[in-house]
């Protein structure tokens with residue numbers, strides 16, 4: 001079966017001054033898949049997301065979405081082109097309610113009218129199991145609900161490609177399962193997902209493929225069972241000598 005590429009990264013590199021953080025990383029993300037990204041702390045995972053979302057510029061290489069080069073497009077335009085993301089540290093507007101947070105994200109990203117945004121955001125709230133917290137100030141949500149809100153805010157811009165940055169950290173096993181179920185539902189709606197995650201069980205429960213970074217270089221990519229069995233991945237990521 002032929003796979004359609006949604007996002008293509010070719011030879012993407014990033015240095016901060018003399019410090020090389022990513023070196024010529026290339027990979028494709030196929031439409032409809034969940035690609036999991038693993039790697040030790042400092043491997044360059046979030047830096048890669050920052051370059052896809054346009055928060056920072058690559059030092060070299062190219063990133064394309066649906067064949068269109070992202071080049072110097074700023075973050076808001078990439079958002080409107082269909083790239084949504086979450087941040088490792090959720091950034092809700094704590095003085096606003098859950099619903100208001102979604103409305104802001106929707107107005108920013110989707111180009112919907114106010115009336116359309118209301119209906120759409122109400123649906124996103126239901127999808128993310130936050131409907132009963134619509135009027136709760138976001139600053140008083142539980143950790144799981146803050147994670148759901150972070151996801152819901154990314155979904156409110158109606159992305160084709162959703163970048164999830166360590167959303168399962170700090171959750172109990174049960175909460176993590178609830179989050180995985182939500183990620184699955186989002187994928188079933190046709191959203192393509194790239195998920196950086198240290199909570200391996202969560203990632204393995206939903207990822208179609210895995211990519212592993214170490215010291216800014218891609219060291220493995222493929223089916224989860226093959227990547228997890230790769231001796232280099234075991235050594236650098238799990239500390240297991242072959």
Ligand SMILES: Nc1ncnc2c1ncn2[C@@H]1O[C@H](COP(=O)(O)OP(=O)(O)OP(=O)(O)O)[C@@H](O)[C@H]1O
Nearest residue numbers: 016019021039040041042043044045046047048088
């Ligand atoms: N703006 C910056 N200026 C200088 N160095 C940076 C900057 N952003 C990131 N780095 C460095 O780049 C390296 C990669 O950071 P990055 O956050 O991408 O790693 P990561 O794989 O996401 O790690 P973690 O799993 O801990 O989140 C780190 O050494 C970090 O200190």
